[in-house]
Amino acid sequence: MIEVKHISKVYTTNKGKRVQALDDVSFSVEKGEIFGIIGSSGAGKSTILRCLNMLEKPDEGEVWVAGNALTNMSERQLQNERRHIGMIFQHFNLLASRTIFENVALPLELSQTPKAAIKNRVLELLELVGLSEKATDYPNALSGGQKQRVAIARALATNPSLLLCDEATSALDPATTKSILKLLQTINAQLQITIVLITHEIHVVKSICDRVAIVKDGKIVELGNREQIFGSPKDAHTAEFVASAVRAELPIEYQSKLKEQRISNTDQLLIRVQTRNNADYTFTALREQFDVDLEVIEAQIESIGTLKLGSFIVKISGSRADEAHHFASKNYTQTELIGYVVGSN
Numbered sequence: 266m267i268e269v270k271h272i273s274k275v276y277t278t279n280k281g282k283r284v285q286a287l288d289d290v291s292f293s294v295e296k297g298e299i300f301g302i303i304g305s306s307g308a309g310k311s312t313i314l315r316c317l318n319m320l321e322k323p324d325e326g327e328v329w330v331a332g333n334a335l336t337n338m339s340e341r342q343l344q345n346e347r348r349h350i351g352m353i354f355q356h357f358n359l360l361a362s363r364t365i366f367e368n369v370a371l372p373l374e375l376s377q378t379p380k381a382a383i384k385n386r387v388l389e390l391l392e393l394v395g396l397s398e399k400a401t402d403y404p405n406a407l408s409g410g411q412k413q414r415v416a417i418a419r420a421l422a423t424n425p426s427l428l429l430c431d432e433a434t435s436a437l438d439p440a441t442t443k444s445i446l447k448l449l450q451t452i453n454a455q456l457q458i459t460i461v462l463i464t465h466e467i468h469v470v471k472s473i474c475d476r477v478a479i480v481k482d483g484k485i486v487e488l489g490n491r492e493q494i495f496g497s498p499k500d501a502h503t504a505e506f507v508a509s510a511v512r513a514e515l516p517i518e519y520q521s522k523l524k525e526q527r528i529s530n531t532d533q534l535l536i537r538v539q540t541r542n543n544a545d546y547t548f549t550a551l552r553e554q555f556d557v558d559l560e561v562i563e564a565q566i567e568s569i570g571t572l573k574l575g576s577f578i579v580k581i582s583g584s585r586a587d588e589a590h591h592f593a594s595k596n597y598t599q600t601e602l603i604g605y606v607v608g609s610n
């Protein structure tokens with residue numbers, strides 16, 4: 266469906282400074298996939314996404330969508346091509362002076378669709394996104410999640426085969442984010458629309474993406490299916506994102522008691538341990554090998570496809586607690602010292 270071949274892009278700022286936004290980026294997206302591009306702020310995500318519909322033209326390289334080389338097209342050809350590529354944005358970009366119906370109808374009006382056909386299509390789309398009741402309302406009467414639903418309906422109006430999502434849930438609360446992601450999944454499954462989304466939120470990728478590219482400093486540092494990325498991240502930057510997806514937080518009652526250094530031999534050690542698939546083995550081994558008492562005081566477990574990721578905060582007491590920690594940090598997926606608390610004896 267999409268082939269991006271060796272694209273690079275340099276911007277020049279107002280002050281004449283060169284910024285290499287993309288540096289030899291290549292990837293492909295299969296038809297029907299939900300493909301996620303994740304990276305920190307300034308990594309180059311938006312530039313990649315905007316190159317997929319030529320809102321931004323790469324300086325070098327090629328972009329192919331559905332068998333067409335967009336990089337070789339004239340502006341007129343591109344305008345035509347963009348009708349098959351829908352796009353939604355973080356801040357929805359609805360027209361405040363148009364009703365919900367009129368917002369969704371806009372792309373159809375622009376493509377000279379007859380009035381009766383516009384009406385049928387808009388009503389169908391509003392039903393798909395669950396907003397039939399709101400047709401005559403104006404955008405300012407809608408919540409953020411409802412506005413994004415309108416934007417999705419508008420993006421689908423011309424029956425695109427590809428939907429580009431630019432931080433589509435970044436302005437929404439967690440529950441609304443969930444419902445919008447669910448809607449994108451439904452659209453992908455029911456209408457067989459390929460989806461490419463960019464995000465800085467690992468939770469978005471975790472929930473719906475089939476494959477993921479991790480971008481840093483204008484380069485793809487890792488690309489793989491969701492299980493590979495979460496189960497065995499190869500790049501340190503990817504591992505950081507993955508760790509942030511599943512993270513047990515220190516319970517509040519421990520926060521005020523926490524010390525950075527061990528003061529007494531009886532102090533107990535608090536560590537955070539990330540695990541994949543078999544948490545029990547991890548802790549049994551520690552107990553047996555170092556004869557320590559070990560208590561899990563907080564846990565978070567997430568399923569990602571067939572993979573189970575865990576994050577545990579573990580309290581270790583006993584004379585060999587530091588040795589147990591040392592062993593864990595050498596042998597386990599990821600271990601982090603949180604600090605010490607006063608022990609009971």
Ligand SMILES: Nc1ncnc2c1ncn2[C@@H]1O[C@H](COP(=O)(O)OP(=O)(O)OP(=O)(O)O)[C@@H](O)[C@H]1O
Pocket residue numbers: 276277278284285286304305306307308309310311312313465
């Ligand atoms: N029009 C522009 N002029 C100059 N520099 C730009 C321009 N657009 C983007 N950049 C720079 O290019 C780099 C990549 O920007 P881009 O917006 O693609 O990153 P991003 O990963 O989408 O970041 P964010 O999540 O903050 O939007 C950044 O250093 C940015 O400052």
